[in-house]
Amino acid sequence: MKRSETQELVAGESLIEPRLIKAHIAAAVFWLIYLIVGGGLLVAIKFTWPNFLGNIPELTWGRLRFVHTQTVAYGWFVDIFLAAIYYMVPRLTRVKLASPTLAWFNFYFYNTMVAMGVFQLMEGHNLGVVWMEYPSFINILMLISYAALAYNFFASYLRSQERNLYVSSWYMMSFVIWATLNWIMGGLVPAYIAPGIASAVVGGLFIHDLVGLVVTPLATAMIYYFLPVMLRRPIYSHSLSLMGFWSLAFFYPLVGIHHYYYSPIPMWAQYIAQGTSFMLFFTVYTVLYNVYKTMKGRWGDLADNIALRWLIGGTVFYLMVCTQGPLQALLVEQPLIHFTDWVIGHSHMALLGFGTFVAMGFIHYAWPRLTGNELNKSLSEWSFWLAFVGCAWMFIDLWIAGLLEGYYWGYGKPWMDSIVRLQPYWLSRTLSGVMVLTGFILVAINLIVTARAKQPATDSPAVLAGAR
Amino acid sequence: MDAHKLGIERAVFIMLVAGIGFFLLAFIGLGLTPWFNINHELKGHKKTQHVPLLTPLQLKGRQIYIANGCYYCHSQFVRPVADDPLRFGAVSKAWEYKHQYPNLLSTRRKGPDLTRESLDHPADWEYVHLYDPRMIAPWSIMPAYHWMFDGSPGKPNKQGRALVAYLGTLGQARKREMLAKGTLKKVFVQGIGTVLHYPYKGGRLMSPGYDHVVYFHKAPRIADTRSARARGKHLYAMDCASCHGATGNGRGVAAQYLTPRPVRLNAFRFRASFVYKVLYYGRPGSAMPSWVRAADAFLTPRDLWSVAYYVQTLHRHATVPPTAHAPIAKTAALVKLGGAQFATNCATCHGPKGEGNGVLATALTPAPVDLAMMNPSARWVYHTINHGRTGTAMPSFSTLPRKVRWAISYFVETLAKKPKDIQSAAAAPGKTVRIARLTAAQSSAHN
Numbered sequence: 001m002k003r004s005e006t007q008e009l010v011a012g013e014s015l016i017e018p019r020l021i022k023a024h025i026a027a028a029v030f031w032l033i034y035l036i037v038g039g040g041l042l043v044a045i046k047f048t049w050p051n052f053l054g055n056i057p058e059l060t061w062g063r064l065r066f067v068h069t070q071t072v073a074y075g076w077f078v079d080i081f082l083a084a085i086y087y088m089v090p091r092l093t094r095v096k097l098a099s100p101t102l103a104w105f106n107f108y109f110y111n112t113m114v115a116m117g118v119f120q121l122m123e124g125h126n127l128g129v130v131w132m133e134y135p136s137f138i139n140i141l142m143l144i145s146y147a148a149l150a151y152n153f154f155a156s157y158l159r160s161q162e163r164n165l166y167v168s169s170w171y172m173m174s175f176v177i178w179a180t181l182n183w184i185m186g187g188l189v190p191a192y193i194a195p196g197i198a199s200a201v202v203g204g205l206f207i208h209d210l211v212g213l214v215v216t217p218l219a220t221a222m223i224y225y226f227l228p229v230m231l232r233r234p235i236y237s238h239s240l241s242l243m244g245f246w247s248l249a250f251f252y253p254l255v256g257i258h259h260y261y262y263s264p265i266p267m268w269a270q271y272i273a274q275g276t277s278f279m280l281f282f283t284v285y286t287v288l289y290n291v292y293k294t295m296k297g298r299w300g301d302l303a304d305n306i307a308l309r310w311l312i313g314g315t316v317f318y319l320m321v322c323t324q325g326p327l328q329a330l331l332v333e334q335p336l337i338h339f340t341d342w343v344i345g346h347s348h349m350a351l352l353g354f355g356t357f358v359a360m361g362f363i364h365y366a367w368p369r370l371t372g373n374e375l376n377k378s379l380s381e382w383s384f385w386l387a388f389v390g391c392a393w394m395f396i397d398l399w400i401a402g403l404l405e406g407y408y409w410g411y412g413k414p415w416m417d418s419i420v421r422l423q424p425y426w427l428s429r430t431l432s433g434v435m436v437l438t439g440f441i442l443v444a445i446n447l448i449v450t451a452r453a454k455q456p457a458t459d460s461p462a463v464l465a466g467a468r
Numbered sequence: 469m470d471a472h473k474l475g476i477e478r479a480v481f482i483m484l485v486a487g488i489g490f491f492l493l494a495f496i497g498l499g500l501t502p503w504f505n506i507n508h509e510l511k512g513h514k515k516t517q518h519v520p521l522l523t524p525l526q527l528k529g530r531q532i533y534i535a536n537g538c539y540y541c542h543s544q545f546v547r548p549v550a551d552d553p554l555r556f557g558a559v560s561k562a563w564e565y566k567h568q569y570p571n572l573l574s575t576r577r578k579g580p581d582l583t584r585e586s587l588d589h590p591a592d593w594e595y596v597h598l599y600d601p602r603m604i605a606p607w608s609i610m611p612a613y614h615w616m617f618d619g620s621p622g623k624p625n626k627q628g629r630a631l632v633a634y635l636g637t638l639g640q641a642r643k644r645e646m647l648a649k650g651t652l653k654k655v656f657v658q659g660i661g662t663v664l665h666y667p668y669k670g671g672r673l674m675s676p677g678y679d680h681v682v683y684f685h686k687a688p689r690i691a692d693t694r695s696a697r698a699r700g701k702h703l704y705a706m707d708c709a710s711c712h713g714a715t716g717n718g719r720g721v722a723a724q725y726l727t728p729r730p731v732r733l734n735a736f737r738f739r740a741s742f743v744y745k746v747l748y749y750g751r752p753g754s755a756m757p758s759w760v761r762a763a764d765a766f767l768t769p770r771d772l773w774s775v776a777y778y779v780q781t782l783h784r785h786a787t788v789p790p791t792a793h794a795p796i797a798k799t800a801a802l803v804k805l806g807g808a809q810f811a812t813n814c815a816t817c818h819g820p821k822g823e824g825n826g827v828l829a830t831a832l833t834p835a836p837v838d839l840a841m842m843n844p845s846a847r848w849v850y851h852t853i854n855h856g857r858t859g860t861a862m863p864s865f866s867t868l869p870r871k872v873r874w875a876i877s878y879f880v881e882t883l884a885k886k887p888k889d890i891q892s893a894a895a896a897p898g899k900t901v902r903i904a905r906l907t908a909a910q911s912s913a914h915n
Contacts, residue, residue: 054612159474177483
């Protein structure tokens with residue numbers, strides 16, 4: 001991206017649909033807080049007090065856990081990704097959205113589906129495929145949403161006069177295809193077509209494709225878009241961008257079986273998954289080298305620019321989670337850490353640390369420009385640090401707990417010993433979750449306060465400063 | 469730019485190759501190929517005949533298992549690594565999962581793996597545990613499923629029955645296959661019953677890649693020390709008290725829902741080696757699991773001995789049953805009469821020396837108890853003769869004359885084998901005095 005293009009991306013306010021983007025951000029933040037309060041927090045409390053709210057079937061551990069995981073993926077992430085797509089694509093293609101009406105319909109339709117999914121799960125209607133727990137009728141109806149998104153998305157690119165596709169566009173294009181294919185594969189194959197262990201084979205692919213081909217591409221697209229825009233400087237290396245993208249596209253779909261190491265899945269497939277998982281080092285380090293080289297000499301910006309700080313915070317977690325990932329996907333590690341809280345710590349760092357922080361960077365960058373008002377600085381600071389420290393606390397806590405758990409099992413301790421031993425760690429995890437939640441509630445308050453502030457949008461100093 | 473000429477930055481190329489191409493490549497290479505690989509291996513595989521088709525009730529149970537997220541915390545595959553095979557039984561094979569849509573392998577273990585669950589626990593145990601897991605295991609963090617019952621663990625509603633019916637199928641296919649193949653054998657153990665002899669070979673578990681096996685069979689016996697009893701007391705409180713009661717009176721919170729009722733431990737003066745044996749094998753036909761193999765148990769030999777020594781001390785809590793307050797005085801003639809009557813009424817099941825090896829013993833589940841090793845006090849024998857044991861083959865003999873009943877009770881006391889436990893424990897240097905003191909305290913409590 002040339003310097004002049006960076007300027008144009010900042011300027012393209014007239015192309016986007018601000019109300020649509022604001023609606024998606026609001027819905028996403030709502031789901032984020034809902035999934036922490038109504039899912040994660042209750043579930044975490046039940047580790048310490050298993051009888052808490054225990055007599056209501058809808059509020060038992062097993063059902064709320066689905067609400068937590070499904071709402072993370074399909075409530076919070078997909079909503080914020082749609083917002084990001086509606087924000088980035090018109091600027092990258094220089095054309096307006098083909099059908100804002102369809103996009104608005106999709107907003108209401110999709111969020112209704114997510115709400116219905118929460119309700120269905122709490123009522124005990126569950127497909128039983130890990131990360132694909134919505135009952136099938138919701139899965140089928142959601143395909144309408146994917147079609148609506150694909151129509152608007154590809155129409156933009158077809159009508160575009162832009163000859164060069166920017167890096168973010170590669171990721172977003174693949175995202176739209178991958179998300180749809182993965183959705184069909186996960187909803188259809190393990191539950192209806194593939195029997196027994198074959199169902200686990202495809203289920204494993206689905207689980208990791210959800211992380212690697214849905215969350216990661218869009219988060220990476222956001223990094224590639226918003227980092228140059230925030231810094232007003234082009235990305236360090238185009239070749240590295242290419243290498244990062246193509247290695248992700250090739251290796252990520254091949255790693256899923258590492259979720260079922262040492263299961264009756266043929267061992268050769270597990271060995272391949274181990275190799276491809278290890279290759280993710282290459283993907284991630286390429287992308288992050290590119291990112292940090294772009295940051296060179298501008299680390300001082302983190303002090304003032306809260307959006308940049310969320311974004312870079314996300315990349316730090318990305319670096320950590322993807323250093324951990326290929327290493328823990330080695331078969332030698334698996335006897336110890338598989339099935340334990342270590343993996344929970346790892347997956348939280350991927351989705352809560354990496355994905356959510358990057359998305360927060362987008363929100364904090366876009367919201368002042370969409371509303372024409374500046375964010376409250378003190379609230380921004382508090383929300384970032386509460387979330388950041390809370391996250392770090394949670395991850396470390398879960399890793400220690402996971403190792404303890406693994407050693408307790410491995411040394412042949414009675415099962416209950418591991419439960420008793422981990423109690424303090426689970427309590428500590430709940431507290432760290434409260435801290436993270438507080439941070440995100442402050443984000444929500446900040447967004448509301450900013451949106452409601454009565455300042456004329458056009459001559460606001462924030463907008464002028466932002467557009468400079 | 470060169471890259472552009474190659475097309476790798478063109479939309480169509482990206483969408484076709486990265487978007488669709490690589491996704492399909494992965495689906496074919498690591499989805500379809502292993503899938504067909506498995507299908508090919510299972511084609512004409514005779515073992516799959518052992519996999520049962522679930523009944524409608526069991527299928528409904530599987531749905532409830534899914535709906536309530538049981539599969540999040542309970543995995544269903546035993547890996548050939550770590551502690552898995554010792555804890556959860558034979559390593560999982562692909563054919564066992566035939567007919568499963570979707571699989572319930574899971575990626576998480578907060579509770580034990582349930583692949584072989586039905587071999588560990590009978591239905592009545594499952595009901596109590598499901599109603600409130602903390603009635604069985606005080607530290608359990610599993611949710612209580614009250615709504616699957618009409619008010620008590622003894623009254624499961626359709627959901628509860630369906631779920632437990634499903635749990636009853638877990639592990640059955642592999643059990644049948646191994647029995648047919650001969651790698652699993654049914655063996656009658658005196659005083660215990662017909663147990664499944666698990667796939668150990670020469671004390672070694674037959675699982676590939678698993679070498680550091682704990683030798684339960686040959687595990688050395690530990691001494692009866694104060695620290696062993698303290699460990700035993702801790703484990704008893706954690707694992708045993710919920711059924712057998714804190715004082716061993718057989719009245720734990722879960723007891724009333726189990727058939728047969730948990731044994732009143734304090735009525736017996738056990739041989740420690742016998743307690744070890746029961747802990748090791750469990751008692752088939754009752755809710756007593758094997759504490760070595762049951763997924764949630766997994767005590768070490770050291771732990772088993774510790775519990776055994778602690779259980780021996782429970783006799784100090786012994787009470788007198790209400791029916792046996794006025795015994796007929798014990799005389800040599802009475803004991804002799806008891807011997808003759810025992811041979812007539814009891815020996816067919818309990819064996820001539822009360823060792824639980826009568827001619828009918830192998831046919832009974834639960835098997836007759838080994839009176840010589842359990843060494844019950846005469847008053848409790850009298851109580852049991854009067855009332856029988858619900859859920860077992862032991863009937864009430866209240867029609868026998870009172871004198872005969874007391875005679876048999878006194879005779880049973882004489883069947884006890886001489887306790888060598890104390891001698892062997894005392895052999896450990898420096899422990900003699902303490903053991904002697906404990907024994908004295910025990911006997912004074914008994915008197």
